[in-house]
Amino acid sequence: MKLFPRSQKVLSLPELILFRPSLLTTHWKILWIVWKFSRTSWSFFLSFADSRNNLLQERSRLPAPGDADELSVIEGQIAWMVHIIAAIVKVRQVTGVSQETQELIDAELSARVLQLISVTDTGAHTQRYQELSKQRLDRAILIFVQSFRRSYVGDQAMHSSKLYGRLSELLGLNDHLILLNVIVGKIATNMKCYAESEDVIDHTLSLFLDLATGYMTGKLLLKLESVKFIIANHSPENFPFLAEYKCSRSRTTFYYILGSLVFMEDSPVKFRTFMEPLQQVALNLEATPDAAFRTDVAKRAFVGWMRDLRGIAMATNSRKTYGLLFDWLYPSRMPLLLRAISLCTDEPEVTTPLLKFTYEFVLNKAQRLTFDSSSPNGILLFREVSKIIVAYGSRILLLPNGTDIYGSKYKGIWISLTVLSRALCGNYVNFGVFELYGDRALADALDISLKMTLSVPLSDILAFKKLSKAYFGYMEVLFNNHIKFVLNLDTNTFIHIVSSLESGLKGLDAGISSQCASAIDNLAAFYFNNITSGDSPPSPASVNLARHIGECPNLFPQILKTLFEIMLFEDAGNQWSLSRPILSLIMTSEQMFSELRAHILASQTVDQQQRLSQCFDKLMTDVNRNLEPKNRDRFTQNLTAFRRDFRLK
Secondary structure, rough: OOOOOOOOOOOHHHHHHHOOOOHHHHHHHHHHHHHOHHHHHHHHHHHHHHHHHHHHHHHOOOOOOOOOOHHHHHHHHHHHHHHHHHHHHHHHHHHOOOOHHHHHHHHHHHHHHHHHHHHOOHHHHHOOOOOHHHHHHHHHHHHHHHHHHHHHHOOOOOHHHHHHHHHHHHHHHHHHHHHHHHHHHHHHHHHHHOOHHHHHHHHHHHHHHHHOOOOOHHHHOOHHHHHHHHHHOOOOOOHHHHOOHOOHHHHHHHHHHHHHHHHHOOOOOHHHHHHHHHHHHHHHHHHOOOOHHHHHHHHHHHHHHHHHHHHHHHHHHHHHHHHHHHEEEOOOOHHHHHHHHHHOOOOHHHHHHHHHHHHOOOOHHHHHHOOOOOHHHHHHHHHHHHHHHHHHHHHHHHOOOOOOOHHHHHHHHHHHHHHHHHHHHHOOOOOOOHHHHOOHHHHHHHHHHHHHHOOOOOHHHHHHHHHHHHHHHHHHHHHHOHHHHHHHHOOOHHHHHHHHHHHHHHHOOHHHHHHHHHHHHHHHHHHHHHHHHHOOOHHHHHHHHHHHHOOOOOOHHHHHHHHHHHHHOOOOOHHOOOOOOOHHHHHHHHHHHHHHHHHHHHHOOHHHHHHHHHHHHHHHOOOOOOOOHHHHHHHHHHHHHHHHHOOOO
């Protein structure tokens, strides 16, 4: 295997590794140690780098690229060279070495790559953006910039006078800001020229995102004219990848970056100016007749708009920035979302971006959804969310199952459940208001969500990971915050839901198992507090629960048996979570626990039964008949000791 590939007609191992540069890091760390003590190797590498750069520069002066195969070889060789340099520069970041010699060597190496940036996008090279070798080279440059940034630029980097002094001598780059201008120039060029290369666009945006979300680098970026241009001219005319459907997902990242930068300036005026192109898109869509809304042109415009807004919503990390976006959207823009989901329910390529924007918009991260005590915005937001979910759910349930049922139905259902889960537990809505004033928003959202979950067989819920997480996460929220809704269901539906929680307990996913345990704990605790030790007369919800359990008396015993089997015979990583519903279930009925104890003991050998009986006695030591936090913690400690002693042979 040669260090530098001679041909790209056959994908050799070196070429394949160019797609996975992480494989290079270890090897180049070793090479760095060798070169550190070998002037001959070091001189050879610098000489080789200069010769390749000169060849590339000569080609840039030609009116046409010339021999394409030969140029591909040169680009492949330089790509390897850049990967080597990136790995060597990264050694400082990984090991924390700060020796003057290494800084000077890093400066010499980095200068070779930074020179490339001014060459690869000039002259004849501008005709080669479709070539794979050119794309590999530019991605290698991005990897180098990432390594260099982490070592010598930004929040965690140390400002090296030796490195910047040498770069100033070689290239005139003497501080972070000048260097960032070069980097952003390359980022902007990639976004303009690689409209049809999703990989290069994603890699470029990843670098841009790292720069924009760093506190120091983000502030520095705002000083650059190139960044100001991007913020002021974020249109497909300037960045053609925004118009490419296959790059449409990259729009979310792009607008997340721009949103982060705009919000750093803390200026409502600049935000509104930034949003003007998106507002024009919205106005055009609102003026589109229903018949034309389902055309490819209109759908693509709407999907792009949704992806853009989702990125901006992701960038709102404070009450103030979220408020800017909320006021921009509500009430003027929200009808467009409802119209789109009503007209295009059967088209997942439209509904998925819309629902994903919604689930980002309702997420109360960093307490960004905090409204004034006199503000109705939390309630208004939930009403809009309810309209969207009801419109989608009521229509999707009427559609026949296609060959791709996950893509056509299940994906939209799990996103809808996630939207509701986030809205219901976001702590920015007083849900009692809806029933008090006869508003159906909450009831309708809960009703349609239940219908959507019941439309999916339990086997499918368990088979699709994302659907499974969304379903059980939603059930945890319902049993925690809206248990009366569950208890008011008919008995068959109630039994189906609770039985599905038992199935979730048995799964391999500890997160889902914990969610199911939490839901069961809330149910059993409600039974204990309102029925076992509740006051008279019982509430309607208590009466319903008693009726459900009366019609299916084995429900709680079976779940308790399952929980004990998991605790005793499996190595579950969420024992604390599983212990909570065990105590709640034991509290609901001492007889149920006694019968389970007898069943477990009977399944053991005679010589083990006496010892295990003592283990059961210790399990309830100092445990009182209540579900107070201290009592729960004591039981959890006893259960841990019980499990350990029970498993002893």
